[in-house]
Amino acid sequence: MPIASVNPATGETLETFEELDAAGIEQRLARAEAAFRTYRTTSFAHRAQLLRRAADLLDEDREAVARTMTEEMGKPLTAARAEAAKCAKAMRWYAENAEALLADEHPDPADVADAGAARAYVRYRPIGAVLAVMPWNFPFWQVIRFAAPALMAGNVGLLKHASNVPRTAVALEELFVRAGFPEGCFQTLLIGSRAVDGVIRDRRVAAVTLTGSEPAGRVVAAAAADEVKKAVLELGGSDPFVVLPSADLDAAVRTAVTARAQNNGQSCIAAKRFIVHADVYEPFTAAFAEAMRALKVGDPLEEATQVGPLASRQGRDDLEELVEDAKKHGARVECGGRRPEGLDAGWFYEPTVLTGITPAMRIHQEETFGPVATVYRVADLDEAVALANDTPFGLSSNVWTDDPAEQERFVRDIEAGGVFFNGMTASHPALPFGGVKRSGFGRELSGHGIKEFCNVTTVWVA
Numbered sequence: 001m002p003i004a005s006v007n008p009a010t011g012e013t014l015e016t017f018e019e020l021d022a023a024g025i026e027q028r029l030a031r032a033e034a035a036f037r038t039y040r041t042t043s044f045a046h047r048a049q050l051l052r053r054a055a056d057l058l059d060e061d062r063e064a065v066a067r068t069m070t071e072e073m074g075k076p077l078t079a080a081r082a083e084a085a086k087c088a089k090a091m092r093w094y095a096e097n098a099e100a101l102l103a104d105e106h107p108d109p110a111d112v113a114d115a116g117a118a119r120a121y122v123r124y125r126p127i128g129a130v131l132a133v134m135p136w137n138f139p140f141w142q143v144i145r146f147a148a149p150a151l152m153a154g155n156v157g158l159l160k161h162a163s164n165v166p167r168t169a170v171a172l173e174e175l176f177v178r179a180g181f182p183e184g185c186f187q188t189l190l191i192g193s194r195a196v197d198g199v200i201r202d203r204r205v206a207a208v209t210l211t212g213s214e215p216a217g218r219v220v221a222a223a224a225a226d227e228v229k230k231a232v233l234e235l236g237g238s239d240p241f242v243v244l245p246s247a248d249l250d251a252a253v254r255t256a257v258t259a260r261a262q263n264n265g266q267s268c269i270a271a272k273r274f275i276v277h278a279d280v281y282e283p284f285t286a287a288f289a290e291a292m293r294a295l296k297v298g299d300p301l302e303e304a305t306q307v308g309p310l311a312s313r314q315g316r317d318d319l320e321e322l323v324e325d326a327k328k329h330g331a332r333v334e335c336g337g338r339r340p341e342g343l344d345a346g347w348f349y350e351p352t353v354l355t356g357i358t359p360a361m362r363i364h365q366e367e368t369f370g371p372v373a374t375v376y377r378v379a380d381l382d383e384a385v386a387l388a389n390d391t392p393f394g395l396s397s398n399v400w401t402d403d404p405a406e407q408e409r410f411v412r413d414i415e416a417g418g419v420f421f422n423g424m425t426a427s428h429p430a431l432p433f434g435g436v437k438r439s440g441f442g443r444e445l446s447g448h449g450i451k452e453f454c455n456v457t458t459v460w461v462a
């Protein structure tokens with residue numbers, strides 16, 4: 001795939017970029033190594049000052065940054081603005097909290113004495129250059145949630161962004177440079193996926209983090225394992241959205257629509273499988289389908305648009321194939337189920353609700369990366385839990401119930417990295433983010449995220 005910015009609403013190529021050659025990659029790796037040598041010794045206060053400056057610049061540039069994202073990958077402009085604002089907030093959060101999160105840890109004095117030491121403590125030290133292989137769906141946020149903790153920990157960052165968002169990739173490097181980070185602290189590598197293996201294997205790269213698909217994750221983590229380097233993987237999800245009889249049905253329907261259609265349906269933590277108790281199945285499904293049908297699909301640069309195009313033709317075709325397969329095996333189309341009329345130039349797909357899903361359908365097990373929801377009817381809590389877990393993925397989950405015993409049942413039994421009650425899954429800098437099963441391993445955000453790429457150093461003094 002060439003590195004190119006193509007507007008998914010029109011199919012127009014906006015700009016193409018030259019891939020870095022071997023000499024260009026070498027130059028950037030050398031810069032990263034040189035930068036780390038001194039940056040690792042800077043104070044938290046200094047790093048925080050730079051990161052706050054980056055946050056201020058991003059706030060100032062919000063409109064332009066949002067437009068770049070929307071033109072490159074099709075998210076509605078309103079959502080792109082919100083994404084930029086969220087990035088600035090996360091940078092300020094890490095600027096504020098990193099020092100405390102990484103403060104020296106002092107074990108119990110009795111344990112220190114038992115270890116034969118007069119003094120012993122734990123220091124979180126940076127590990128070097130971390131490579132981030134990132135996707136296009138939240139092209140700023142996915143990168144910032146890696147970069148903010150990495151830079152605050154004293155690491156340096158190398159970004160291999162998805163090949164369809166090069167303008168955003170370049171804007172990210174420029175942001176950190178303009179904020180005053182020393183040369184080499186954060187660099188974009190304009191490379192295709194074939195060049196990633198060599199970068200992971202380079203001795204100057206300490207670790208890798210990837211957000212994206214399972215095949216990409218497998219290849220990247222295998223190379224990292226082969227080099228005995230740490231990897232964090234944040235892969236796909238097929239999050240359940242469980243609605244039980246005690247739910248506030250209006251709120252559940254409203255949230256279900258946002259949770260499924262946000263970002264044109266292309267979010268790893270989007271609710272994808274709606275598992276509804278028989279007592280509320282009919283009213284929930286009818287209202288949900290009606291609200292999905294009412295979403296305004298169109299040009300993402302228009303303020304009123306709620307659902308734009310999918311980011312690529314391939315993404316739209318893959319989604320369409322999943323829906324056609326479900327239809328062929330007897331699924332009922334409650335709304336959507338086709339490309340919208342009059343929007344043929346771009347890669348649009350109508351918000352869709354499917355019922356009558358069976359295990360024979362691919363959609364039962366595969367991730368739907370677009371505005372397509374499947375709704376299941378269950379008889380009781382046991383069936384809801386079993387169905388929620390009947391997926392290869394385990395990123396997050398949403399459950400609507402006011403009953404504390406039902407909530408506790410999900411906290412105990414759900415096979416996912418998160419469970420959100422009476423609301424939708426969203427990432428927040430203070431809360432860990434990541435999954436189990438085929439959704440990956442390791443965590444981003446919070447203290448857990450910043451510590452993933454630290455050398456947890458034991459200091460023992462006789």
Ligand code: NDP
Pocket residue numbers: 001133134135136137160161162163164191192193194196197211212213214215216217219220234235236237267268315367369
């Ligand atoms: P990919 O996983 O292919 O892309 C994500 C990143 O990985 C990109 O930077 C890509 O680079 C890179 N990459 C891809 N293959 C390799 C490889 N073999 N070695 C090294 N790097 C690689 O996602 P797609 O864009 O193809 O989307 C496909 C599916 O992935 C979606 O339908 C969805 O299911 C899932 N996905 C999940 C995301 C999430 O947030 N968890 C985000 C995006 C996708 P390049 O662009 O150059 O290929």
